[in-house]
Amino acid sequence: MDIQAYMQEVGRKARLASRAMAKAETRAKDAALLAIAAGIELNAKDLLAANARDMEQARADGLEPALLDRLQLTEKTIASMAEGLRQIASLRDPIGEMGDFKFRPSGIQVGKMRVPLGVVGIIYEARPNVTADAAGLCIKSGNATILRGGREAFHCNQAIAQLVKAGLAEAGLPEAAVQIIETPDRAAVGELITMTEFVDVIVPRGGKGLIERISKDARVPVIKHLDGICHVYIDDEADTDKAIRIADNAKTHRYAPCNTMETLLVHANAAQRTLLPLADIYRSKGVELRGCAATRDLLPDAIPATEEDWRTEYLAPILSIRIVADLDMAIDHINTWGSHHTDAIVTENYTKARRFLREVDSSSVMVNASTRFADGFEYGLGAEIGISTDKIHARGPVGLEGLTSEKWIVLGNGEVRA
Amino acid sequence: MDIQAYMQEVGRKARLASRAMAKAETRAKDAALLAIAAGIELNAKDLLAANARDMEQARADGLEPALLDRLQLTEKTIASMAEGLRQIASLRDPIGEMGDFKFRPSGIQVGKMRVPLGVVGIIYEARPNVTADAAGLCIKSGNATILRGGREAFHCNQAIAQLVKAGLAEAGLPEAAVQIIETPDRAAVGELITMTEFVDVIVPRGGKGLIERISKDARVPVIKHLDGICHVYIDDEADTDKAIRIADNAKTHRYAPCNTMETLLVHANAAQRTLLPLADIYRSKGVELRGCAATRDLLPDAIPATEEDWRTEYLAPILSIRIVADLDMAIDHINTWGSHHTDAIVTENYTKARRFLREVDSSSVMVNASTRFADGFEYGLGAEIGISTDKIHARGPVGLEGLTSEKWIVLGNGEVRA
Structure with missing residues (x-):
C-alpha cells in the first residue's frame, strides 16, 4: 500500500465532503447524529465482538492494564456513546x-458569519468512544474529519466507522465527511499532519508524548493541550471554610485530570x-505532601520540594505546597512555573481578586472556585473536543x-472604493 | 556574535516585558504611543539621515526601484508614521x-476576558514605516514584540527603535516591550520562528516567497496571508450599472493590492x-484580457485563458474572464481556483446572494460591493497588522x-465539583 497516495486520496475526499458539510442544513446534520446513535445501539453486539478482537490482540501484546481499560467497550460505554451523540444533536448549530x-x-455594511474550519484531523489513542464523540462534534460543526485512532482499537474503530457512514448516508450527507484511516501504518499520521492543502487543523487527544511528537512534526495548525500544572492560591484574606473546601476538592476529587491542582x-x-x-485531610486520603522550607516548619512530615516539583504535573496523589509572602509572589510563581491551564485564588478581597484575574496568564482563572470546574460541560459548552x-x-x-x-x-x- | 544566545536573551526579555505590558493601564500605553509619535516628528532629520545611509547602500547593492521606493523615507511618510501612532492611541483598548x-x-459564573497573545514576532521587508506601525499595534494590544525588518532598512530601523524605547520609558513601560533585532544575520529569523517558549505568534508581512519560507520552517504559529486571487461574479440578475461599476473598480482601482480582482x-x-x-473600459485603461472560449466569442481580441490563469495572482493590469452557466459553476470555480481571500457577487436576487455568502469559502464574501473594500480601515478596525x-x-x-x-x-x- 502506497501510504502517501492513500492519504492524498483521503484528503481530497475530505476536502470535497467539507464543502457539502459547510452548507448542510441543521436538520440534516442532526438527522445523521441521531441515525448514528441508533445504529450504535442497534449494533452493540457487533461492536462488542470487534472490540473483543482488539482486546485479545492487545492482551497478547502485553498492553498496560490502564490502556486495556480505556480500550474496553461495555454495554454501558456503548449506551453513553449513543447518548453523547444525541446530546450533540441537541446543541445549537453555530454554523x-x-x-x-x-x-x-x-456605505457598505460589514458583519461576520460563523463557518466551519473545513477539514479537521483528529489523532487519539486507543479509546473507541472518542471515535463517535469526535465524529459527532465535527458533523455538527459542519466540518469533514479524518480520524486516526490508536492501532489497538483498529477493528472496533472500523466497525464504528461503518455505522457513521450509514448514518451520514441516511441523512443525505457525504459518507466521506467522516473518514477513519484504514491502515495502522504510522506513516499515515506523518502524512495527515503535513497535508496543508487538505487539512485545516489537527486536534491530538492523548498523552503529552503523543501531543509533543505531533506538534513537532505538524505543518497543519494544531489545537493542543500539553500540561495541566494547576494552582490554588489561598490569600491571607481567604475565608477559611472556602479555602479548605476548594483546596481539598481541587486536589482529591480526582487525581488524573489535567485540571487537578x-x-x-x-x-x-x-x-x-x-x-x-488541610494536611489532615490530605493525609487521611493518602496524598503525599512536598513542601518548601516554611511549609515544613509547619508540617514537619512533608518531603522537601524542589524546583522540579513546581514544574511537575503529578497526575497522582502528590501535592507540592509553597508558602508565599504576598499576592505578587503567588502570581509570579504561577506565571513562571505553571502551564497556563487553570489557576484559582481564594480571597474575600475585591482588589486582589481583580488583580489575580487580570495578571494570571492562564486559560482559566478563577476566584473562590475549584480548578476542577475547568471543563466544557461545566462551562456550558455542551461538549468538548479538548482543552487548549x-x-x-x-x-x-x-x-x-x-x-x-x-x-x-x-x-x-x-x-x-474611492 | 552567538546568534542563538543573543536571540534567547531577546526572547527572555520579551517574555518578561510581556507580563508588564499585559497589565499595563490604557493611559500608559496611549502615553507611550503619543510620546513615540512626538519623538518621530522631533527627530525627523535623524531618521532621514539614517534612511539616507540605508538608501545609499541599497543603491550600491543594486536594489530594484520598487524596493528602493518602499525603503525611502520622506517628510511626508514620517508625518504619516506619527499620525498612524496617534490613530492607534485613539482606538479602544481591547485588553x-x-x-x-x-x-x-x-453555582459558578463563567465569562471571558480579552488578553494579549504575549510575545508577537513580526518579520517584514525593508519598509521602515512598518516598524512604527507594528510596534504601535503591539503596544496598544498589550503584547511585547520582536521586530525583524529587512536588512536594507537596518540603520533607519535602529533609529526608530531608539525613539520607541524612549517613548516606552517615558510612559513607565519596559523598553524591552519592543525589541528590534540588532543583527542583519539571517540565522536570527530561524531562531525567532522556532523559540516556542518565548514567542506566541509570528506575523510575516511581505511577498509570498518570504511568507512561504517562514511558514515552512516556523514552529511558532503563524498568522499569514499568501495569495489574493479575488473574483467578482456577475449574475444574470445583476444590475448592469452596479456590475460595471464594481468590476471596473475591483480591477482598475489599483493593480498591486491583494484584494484586487x-x-x-x-x-x-x-x-x-x-x-x-467592461471590455471597452479595460482596454482604455490598458488592461490585458484573457478569456475562456465563450469569452473570446464575444471579445475576439482576448488572449486564450488556461487553467494556469485561474490560479494566478497577476498583481498587474491583466484580467482573466470566464463565462459560467450558473451560480453553482461560479461558486465551484471560486472555491476550486481561488485563494479564499475576497470574492463578490453582483446580483439583485436574494436567494442567490444568500447562497453565495454561505457557500463561498473565503475570508471576505460580498454582495454588490467592490473586493477592494477588504481592508482593516474600510471594515472599521482602525488599523491592520495584515490580512489572514x-x-x-x-x-x-x-x-x-x-x-x-x-x-x-x-x-x-x-x-x-461534586
Whole structure:
C-alpha cells in the first residue's frame, strides 16, 4: 500500500465532503447524529465482538492494564456513546450564525458569519468512544474529519466507522465527511499532519508524548493541550471554610485530570489556619505532601520540594505546597512555573481578586472556585473536543465553536472604493 | 556574535516585558504611543539621515526601484508614521474587556476576558514605516514584540527603535516591550520562528516567497496571508450599472493590492450587456484580457485563458474572464481556483446572494460591493497588522483583536465539583 497516495486520496475526499458539510442544513446534520446513535445501539453486539478482537490482540501484546481499560467497550460505554451523540444533536448549530453588521462611511455594511474550519484531523489513542464523540462534534460543526485512532482499537474503530457512514448516508450527507484511516501504518499520521492543502487543523487527544511528537512534526495548525500544572492560591484574606473546601476538592476529587491542582500556594498569614486542617485531610486520603522550607516548619512530615516539583504535573496523589509572602509572589510563581491551564485564588478581597484575574496568564482563572470546574460541560459548552493550552485560536475548553471560524460579510448596493 | 544566545536573551526579555505590558493601564500605553509619535516628528532629520545611509547602500547593492521606493523615507511618510501612532492611541483598548458572564447550575459564573497573545514576532521587508506601525499595534494590544525588518532598512530601523524605547520609558513601560533585532544575520529569523517558549505568534508581512519560507520552517504559529486571487461574479440578475461599476473598480482601482480582482466570472445571460462595455473600459485603461472560449466569442481580441490563469495572482493590469452557466459553476470555480481571500457577487436576487455568502469559502464574501473594500480601515478596525487567509485564529483583515485571545473567568463563592 502506497501510504502517501492513500492519504492524498483521503484528503481530497475530505476536502470535497467539507464543502457539502459547510452548507448542510441543521436538520440534516442532526438527522445523521441521531441515525448514528441508533445504529450504535442497534449494533452493540457487533461492536462488542470487534472490540473483543482488539482486546485479545492487545492482551497478547502485553498492553498496560490502564490502556486495556480505556480500550474496553461495555454495554454501558456503548449506551453513553449513543447518548453523547444525541446530546450533540441537541446543541445549537453555530454554523451560518451572522451578526455584528455595521454600516461604514463608504456605505457598505460589514458583519461576520460563523463557518466551519473545513477539514479537521483528529489523532487519539486507543479509546473507541472518542471515535463517535469526535465524529459527532465535527458533523455538527459542519466540518469533514479524518480520524486516526490508536492501532489497538483498529477493528472496533472500523466497525464504528461503518455505522457513521450509514448514518451520514441516511441523512443525505457525504459518507466521506467522516473518514477513519484504514491502515495502522504510522506513516499515515506523518502524512495527515503535513497535508496543508487538505487539512485545516489537527486536534491530538492523548498523552503529552503523543501531543509533543505531533506538534513537532505538524505543518497543519494544531489545537493542543500539553500540561495541566494547576494552582490554588489561598490569600491571607481567604475565608477559611472556602479555602479548605476548594483546596481539598481541587486536589482529591480526582487525581488524573489535567485540571487537578498540583501546587498549593498559601499566604504566610493564612498558613496556620488552613494548612494544618488541610494536611489532615490530605493525609487521611493518602496524598503525599512536598513542601518548601516554611511549609515544613509547619508540617514537619512533608518531603522537601524542589524546583522540579513546581514544574511537575503529578497526575497522582502528590501535592507540592509553597508558602508565599504576598499576592505578587503567588502570581509570579504561577506565571513562571505553571502551564497556563487553570489557576484559582481564594480571597474575600475585591482588589486582589481583580488583580489575580487580570495578571494570571492562564486559560482559566478563577476566584473562590475549584480548578476542577475547568471543563466544557461545566462551562456550558455542551461538549468538548479538548482543552487548549495554546493562546492562538482557542484557549481553554474547546467546544463546537473551537471547530469554527468567522468570515467577513459585506453587504453593498453597488459601492466602489474611492 | 552567538546568534542563538543573543536571540534567547531577546526572547527572555520579551517574555518578561510581556507580563508588564499585559497589565499595563490604557493611559500608559496611549502615553507611550503619543510620546513615540512626538519623538518621530522631533527627530525627523535623524531618521532621514539614517534612511539616507540605508538608501545609499541599497543603491550600491543594486536594489530594484520598487524596493528602493518602499525603503525611502520622506517628510511626508514620517508625518504619516506619527499620525498612524496617534490613530492607534485613539482606538479602544481591547485588553481586559470582560463579558458574557453566565451562571451555571453548579453555582459558578463563567465569562471571558480579552488578553494579549504575549510575545508577537513580526518579520517584514525593508519598509521602515512598518516598524512604527507594528510596534504601535503591539503596544496598544498589550503584547511585547520582536521586530525583524529587512536588512536594507537596518540603520533607519535602529533609529526608530531608539525613539520607541524612549517613548516606552517615558510612559513607565519596559523598553524591552519592543525589541528590534540588532543583527542583519539571517540565522536570527530561524531562531525567532522556532523559540516556542518565548514567542506566541509570528506575523510575516511581505511577498509570498518570504511568507512561504517562514511558514515552512516556523514552529511558532503563524498568522499569514499568501495569495489574493479575488473574483467578482456577475449574475444574470445583476444590475448592469452596479456590475460595471464594481468590476471596473475591483480591477482598475489599483493593480498591486491583494484584494484586487484577478478573475471575472460572468453568467452567460449577462455577458453581452456587461462584458462588452467592461471590455471597452479595460482596454482604455490598458488592461490585458484573457478569456475562456465563450469569452473570446464575444471579445475576439482576448488572449486564450488556461487553467494556469485561474490560479494566478497577476498583481498587474491583466484580467482573466470566464463565462459560467450558473451560480453553482461560479461558486465551484471560486472555491476550486481561488485563494479564499475576497470574492463578490453582483446580483439583485436574494436567494442567490444568500447562497453565495454561505457557500463561498473565503475570508471576505460580498454582495454588490467592490473586493477592494477588504481592508482593516474600510471594515472599521482602525488599523491592520495584515490580512489572514488562514482559517485558524484570525481570518481576513487582522486588527488589534487579532493580536489578542480570550481567557475564561470563573467567579465563585466556594463552589467545588461534586
